[in-house]
Amino acid sequence: MFPLLYGFGIGNGKILQKSLNVMRELQTESLLHKIVGTLFNRWYEIFIFFYGGWVFAPFLAPLLMKLGWNEAGKFVYWVYSFFCHQLPQRSFFLFGEKPMYSLVEIQSAWHNTFDPFLLRQFIGNSQMGWKVAWSDRMVSFYTSIWFFAILWYPLRRILKPIPWWMFFLLFMPLGIDGTTHLISDFAGIGNGFRDSNEWLANLTNRSFPLSFYSGDAFGSFNSLMRLTSGILAGFAIVWLLFPTVFLFRINLNQLSNLSHE
Structure with a gap:
């Protein structure tokens, strides 16, 4: 009889241990769910x-x-x-x-x-x-994303994501300017076609001062292109991604509320 009771006790102990393990797993999953939910709901902040x-x-x-x-x-x-x-x-x-x-x-x-x-x-x-x-390009690109994100928030309920073609159109100047600078620098710093911008001087019949065409100083063509293209790309990223994430979060919360009804 005692061996039988002993075996019965061991069996109950195993069941209890399994139950405790399941409870711990559920608690862990619940905690992770809360953490992920909080991070997702507070993504903007x-x-x-x-x-x-x-x-x-x-x-x-x-x-x-x-x-x-x-x-x-x-x-x-x-x-x-x-x-x-x-x-x-x-x-x-x-x-x-x-x-x-x-x-x-x-x-x-x-x-x-x-x-x-x-x-x-x-x-x-x-x-x-x-x-x-x-660099100035990094400043204009990355900083503009932060500022446009600040400007987006008050308008988040009325702004819709831009179409992909507009995103690529706004991003294209950054790609062109960055790529041409990279190719130009292969000729050596100060010696490439983007250092003199002779092509632009001929195109505009040298209507601007030499300082506008040559070099990278503030106010030059190269400087203005890096600043402008960076701002346009930052604007494109915010206008596409932020409304998309915002709408996705709203739809997900609505589905979650329906599942609990």
Whole structure:
């Protein structure tokens, strides 16, 4: 009789253990469901906070250098060096005489070189100011996404996603400008067709000053193209993706409410 009761107790113990395991799994799944649901419902706030930190951190580099916190500033430059070429002639400078400098000015202050790996090491000085940790194209593209996201929120209930053809149309200038710059740089920094823009000078019968056609300084054709194409691409991303995610979340919540009725 005792062996029988003993076996019965073992059997109940196994059933109880299995029940406890099932309960733990259900609790874990419920917790994960709540976490995922919260993240999904708060996607906009999460994006604004974390993406905003990522976008505006490059501006900390020149501020830290200005304050004399050189090691912290150089750390920011180092982190963003993995995401951008950081060429100084294509970067904004803060706390200096000008917002941007030509290649000749950079060479005079740094090294008389066309080597991009050497040029990108120049972060500025007390007279010229300190460059932002990524280029003007990165600033216009990534920062515009954040600002357009802020502008989108009050209009989220009336704005619909743009069609794909419009998205590609708005994104195309960034692709063309970036690709032509890349091809031009194969001829060497300062020697490519996008450095002189002779084709544009001939096309416009040289109606603008030489500084508009040549180089990358603020106000030049190259500078304006990088800024404009970046803003258009940022606008396209927000106008397509944000309304799409917003509508998807609404539809998903409606389905979830119906399933609980």
